[in-house]
Amino acid sequence: MVVVGELALWNSPFPLVAWRRSANLTNPMTLIADLVRLHQVDSQVRALRSRLDSSEHYVALQEKQRLLLAARIDEIKSQIRQHQATGVNHEAESGSVKARIDSLRNQLNNSTNPKQYAAVLNELKLLQTQRDEIDELTIDQIQKTDDLQVKLVEVERLYSERIKVSDAGKVELNTCRGEVGARLGELDRERTVAASKIPQRDLDTFNRAADLYDGEAMAELVAVDARRREYSCAACNMELPVEKFASLSSNPNISVTCTSCHRILFLSQVSSAVG
Numbered sequence: 001m002v003v004v005g006e007l008a009l010w011n012s013p014f015p016l017v018a019w020r021r022s023a024n025l026t027n028p029m030t031l032i033a034d035l036v037r038l039h040q041v042d043s044q045v046r047a048l049r050s051r052l053d054s055s056e057h058y059v060a061l062q063e064k065q066r067l068l069l070a071a072r073i074d075e076i077k078s079q080i081r082q083h084q085a086t087g088v089n090h091e092a093e094s095g096s097v098k099a100r101i102d103s104l105r106n107q108l109n110n111s112t113n114p115k116q117y118a119a120v121l122n123e124l125k126l127l128q129t130q131r132d133e134i135d136e137l138t139i140d141q142i143q144k145t146d147d148l149q150v151k152l153v154e155v156e157r158l159y160s161e162r163i164k165v166s167d168a169g170k171v172e173l174n175t176c177r178g179e180v181g182a183r184l185g186e187l188d189r190e191r192t193v194a195a196s197k198i199p200q201r202d203l204d205t206f207n208r209a210a211d212l213y214d215g216e217a218m219a220e221l222v223a224v225d226a227r228r229r230e231y232s233c234a235a236c237n238m239e240l241p242v243e244k245f246a247s248l249s250s251n252p253n254i255s256v257t258c259t260s261c262h263r264i265l266f267l268s269q270v271s272s273a274v275g
């Protein structure tokens with residue numbers, strides 16, 4: 001049986017060595033090497049952006065909570081004013097009923113006619129009951145005001161704490177901006193240079209995968225068992241057809257993606273050569 005081409009290499013005692021030599025995989029001037037370089041820079045850019053975004057998100061969250069507490073304080077103060085005003089009205093009403101009661105007491109004391117005495121006494125009792133009810137409403141308003149005052153103290157305490165946390169977050173954010181800002185600008189420029197070396201079609205594939213996997217646009221193609229020609233994607237662990245390895249090994253200027261997760265595949269020696 002005559003065995004030729006790829007099969008001859010896979011069946012040789014040193015198949016990978018032969019493939020590496022033939023494909024010149026450690027030469028960094030290849031598409032795959034350029035993609036690995038882009039991946040390295042892109043990952044750093046995303047990590048720094050993520051740190052900055054987290055810091056900004058944290059400050060924005062604290063600010064949102066601070067505003068909610070401020071609105072709650074305004075609301076409680078407004079409720080307190082309303083209950084106080086209602087209480088004052090009840091007190092005024094109680095005062096006028098008391099004046100009427102005092103007047104009727106005088107009439108009662110000066111009354112000589114039993115029938116008139118009974119009528120005044122009856123009215124007096126009714127007014128006293130009415131006044132008691134009004135006073136209860138006043139007490140209810142005072143109680144509500146007191147409860148709200150307690151709540152106000154607690155919410156104002158939370159507000160003060162939130163301001164401290166928010167201020168500390170702003171300081172941290174400024175530090176982060178200072179530390180990250182300059183490096184991010186540098187890396188953005190490096191990324192632009194690295195991306196300019198990649199053909200548009202491959203760059204689109206890279207960007208799609210990077211966005212989908214939070215920067216993890218590339219995955220190593222690993223040999224599960226090279227003799228049995230079993231390969232897999234290191235990122236999603238799915239088995240890959242041998243043709244993927246063959247293609248990547250024979251021509252590092254053609255990008256190959258994982259059948260399952262669609263990340264761009266690379267061989268470890270390329271990554272080492274670039275890194």
Ligand SMILES: [Zn+2]
Nearest residue numbers: 233236258261
């Ligand atoms: Zn995969």
